[in-house]
Amino acid sequence: METGFTVAQLRTAVADAVRAPSLHSCQPWRFRLRDGGIELSVDRARRLPATDPSGWGARLACGAALLNLRLALAVAGTPATVRLRPYPAEPDVVARLVPDRPRRATPTEQSLHAAIPRRFSNRAPFWPDPVPxxxxxxxxxxxxxxxxxxxxxxxxxxxxxxxxxxxxxxxxxxxxxxxxxxxxxxxxxxxxxxxxxxxxxxxxxxxxxxxxxxxxxxxxxxxxxxxxxxxxxxxxxxxxxxxxxxxxxxxxxxxxxxxxxxxxxxxxxxxxxxxxxxxxxxxxxxxxxxxxxxxxxxxxYGQPGVVTPRRDVDDVLDLPVVSA
Incomplete structure (x- = not known):
């Protein structure tokens, strides 16, 4: 079993995590590496006080980002064990992921991960074709x-x-x-x-x-x-x-x-x-x-739509400062 995730693994996984949906595409998340574990937190600076006063939407968005993190790590052969809200004194920390036993990704994990960059909110009218x-x-x-x-x-x-x-x-x-x-x-x-x-x-x-x-x-x-x-x-x-x-x-x-x-x-x-x-x-x-x-x-079913932009990975990471 791995001792911890690396910064390179964090960056790769976060590039997929930020493709998750959020209210108004406010992207209310931050990621960090602590003691070898990847931690995902609500970014309070990006909460929507009028639309989401309780924080429900921010937590839902972070949960969606967490699923993307899990898939990204799984397809890389480094699946994670997840603990939700791991620190009672830090309620904004949504989840902590630590390495599980290495294994090959399942076909479902592979297909869902491949869908991450293609997913978007399609607000245009759909065709009348029924969903089977x-x-x-x-x-x-x-x-x-x-x-x-x-x-x-x-x-x-x-x-x-x-x-x-x-x-x-x-x-x-x-x-x-x-x-x-x-x-x-x-x-x-x-x-x-x-x-x-x-x-x-x-x-x-x-x-x-x-x-x-x-x-x-x-x-x-x-x-x-x-x-x-x-x-x-x-x-x-x-x-x-x-x-x-x-x-x-x-x-x-x-x-x-x-x-x-x-x-x-x-x-x-x-x-x-x-x-x-x-x-x-x-x-x-x-x-x-x-x-x-x-x-x-x-x-x-409908016409292809527009994939909305996302913030750069560096904008959502909290990395430790390395002294010279």
């Missing part, structure tokens, strides 16, 4: 592998009921000027290493749209044209809603997203029903599931 039953099963299995559940909202009445919850939550959020201002701060008209580029934002909302959107785009479409009349909606949930549960849910979210990417699917995230506590509880009751909904996804 076997692919839907794979998505659910991905969530179960990470001790979470994925409920697909099937049928016109169920989707319409979800849409009412989502639009209600969206209206609540949009009434807060701090929320609107914060979103505007992360919209990017010029090239930038973070935030959401206008080209990745999708078209403008129309009154008849079934599901709400963040409004990151600005591209107009023909008046009265439906955005997507029959979307496939998936709700990811965890057993509880502690900080550790949210980190676990982030790993499950990323495994689902990478599984979808590997299957040729596009996905965008709809977090509005999660951000409003009343809407989240209403969603849970409508599904009849135990635990806590952690993220909503819109899933389907």
């Amino acid at each position: 039953a076997d692919v839907r099963w794979r998505l659910g299995e991905a969530a179960r592998t990470e001790q979470c559940w994925l409920e697909l909202v099937i049928g016109t009445s169920a989707v319409n009921a979800f849409a009412e919850i989502a639009h209600s939550a969206h209206r609540v959020l949009e009434r807060d000027p701090r929320y609107r201002d914060e979103r505007a701060e992360w919209m990017r008209r010029e090239p930038a290493p973070d935030g959401v580029p206008a080209a990745a934002g999708g078209p403008r909302d129309e009154p008849q749209d079934l599901l709400p959107s963040r409004g990151f785009g600005g591209r107009d479409r023909a008046p009265g044209r439906d955005f997507e009349p029959e979307p496939l909606v998936g709700v990811l949930g965890s057993a509880g809603n502690t900080a550790a549960d949210q980190i676990v849910a982030g790993q499950a979210l990323q495994r689902v997203l990478l599984t979808a990417t590997d299957a040729g699917l596009g996905v965008s995230l709809l977090s509005q029903p999660i951000e409003v506590p009343g809407a989240r509880e209403q969603l849970r009751l409508s599904l009849g599931r135990y635990g806590t909904p952690q993220m909503v996804m819109r899933i389907g």
Whole structure:
């Protein structure tokens, strides 16, 4: 068994970890090497106080980055043992990874790792082609592998009921000027290493749209044209809603997203029903599931989209200073 990871291994793994999704692509993570272990922490300077006052979104994003770390280390032949929230006195440390027994990566690890650079949030309308039953099963299995559940909202009445919850939550959020201002701060008209580029934002909302959107785009479409009349909606949930549960849910979210990417699917995230506590509880009751909904996804086949930029690896590393 290895005694510890090296700086070179840390850099290689972090290059994949930063490809994880995050609210407004704020990328709220930092990485360091301590006593041979890789540690992943929430970057408080990149928290979204209006959109994510509890830190749920930052922990979910860090959980997604953790799954990428695990995959990167596994395909390098140096899989890790993971301990979540290892230091009670340091609650921002999400996870510590130490070397496990070396082994070859599994075919699933290899295919999911290959999907990391191809995954992005596709906010454009999807085609009407249905997602096959076997692919839907794979998505659910991905969530179960990470001790979470994925409920697909099937049928016109169920989707319409979800849409009412989502639009209600969206209206609540949009009434807060701090929320609107914060979103505007992360919209990017010029090239930038973070935030959401206008080209990745999708078209403008129309009154008849079934599901709400963040409004990151600005591209107009023909008046009265439906955005997507029959979307496939998936709700990811965890057993509880502690900080550790949210980190676990982030790993499950990323495994689902990478599984979808590997299957040729596009996905965008709809977090509005999660951000409003009343809407989240209403969603849970409508599904009849135990635990806590952690993220909503819109899933389907569509045109290739835009992979959003990421910060440089050196910008997210905390390396020890070596004296001369």
